[in-house]
Amino acid sequence: MFYxxxxxxxLLRLAFRRPEKFSVYWGEVxxxxxxxxxxxxxxxxxxxVFIGAATTIQVAFQLSSPLVPRSIAGSIARDSNILEFSPTISSLVLAGRVGSSIASQIGTMRVTEQIDALxxxxxNAPGYLIAPKIIANVLMVPVLVILAIGLALLGGYIACLSSGDVSPADYLSGVHDGFMPITVQVALVKATVFGFLIASICAYQGFYTSGGALEVGQSATSxxxxxxxxxxxxDLMITRIML
Known part of the structure; x- marks a missing residue:
């Protein structure tokens, strides 16, 4: 493990060495x-959208007591989506889509000796191949997470319109009431860290691939x-530290 x-x-140190030509790296980014x-x-x-809708319906089902305000469903769904579902599930999906692409692309270049040619x-092969991918993920994953949060809340609103478990007015009231900006800060920190982990780990697996097509697939899976x-x-560590 220590090896x-x-x-x-x-590899990360090599990837972030001073680039030979900034314009080429900027184009890659x-x-x-x-x-x-x-x-x-x-x-x-x-x-x-579907996670936001499902979360709202499940919260409304669990809080069916007449003693509980219906607007609480909006508050719980909001905080759950901001703090956990949107950053974490979106990043897990991106690990499958973006991470496998990074690992297989770099792994293919390794087994076909294109990295050796560079x-x-x-x-500087790590800098040319890996640094732009890490920078792009660190910048774009938070943007995608912000979009995911907005769409999750929209999905909850659509669920309220279609199911009738919670009225749209109660849902919107719950979304607005008691909002704490630190939840968005936590989500953005998570998204930034997750983006770095996806790109760097998958690039590492691809860069040290050896063999042929079978090993490229194994590197992408790993x-x-x-x-x-x-x-x-x-996710656990950031939640423990920031909350």
């Missing part, structure tokens, strides 16, 4: 931001699994 941790830290942001927009939107030409585990661990 892999050492290689992981060394823009390309990766479009790939992560626009490419993930559809799946994040669909998941967020190093022979004097290019990258997704390790990313998901570290996302859940980081």
């Amino acid at each position: 892999h941790l050492g290689r992981y830290i060394l 823009m390309h990766e931001m479009v790939s992560v942001g626009i490419g993930s927009l559809g799946i994040i939107s669909i998941i967020s 190093e022979i030409m004097g290019v 990258g997704v699994v390790y990313s998901c585990v570290m996302i859940l661990f980081a």
Whole structure:
């Protein structure tokens, strides 16, 4: 474990060395931001709406007592989506979509000796291949999480309109009442850390791939699994520290 941790830290140090040409790296960062942001927009939107709707319905079912204000369903659904569901579930989905792509792309370049060719030409391969992906994920995952939070709340409102378990007015009242800005800060910190973990862990798995097509698939799988585990661990640590 310590061997892999050492290689992981060394790879990150190499990735963030001073670039040879800023314009080339900037173009790669823009390309990766479009790939992560626009490419993930559809799946994040669909998941967020359905999670927000399901959360609101389940909270309304559990708080069916006449002694409990109906607006509390909006408050609980809001905080649950902001603090946990939107950042964590969105990041787990991104680990599967973006992380596997990063690992397989870099792994394919490794087994086809394209990375060796870059190093022979004097290019800092970790910096050219990995740093733009990490930067793009750190910047775009928080944007996607903010979008996911908004769509989750919209999904809850749609559920109230369609199910009638909670009136839309009570739901909106609960969403507004008692809102604490620190919950959004926690969500953004989680999203930033999760984005870094997804890109760096999957890039590490791909960069040290050896063999052929089978090993590339194994590296992509390992990258997704390790990313998901570290996302859940980081989620626990950030929640414990900030709340």
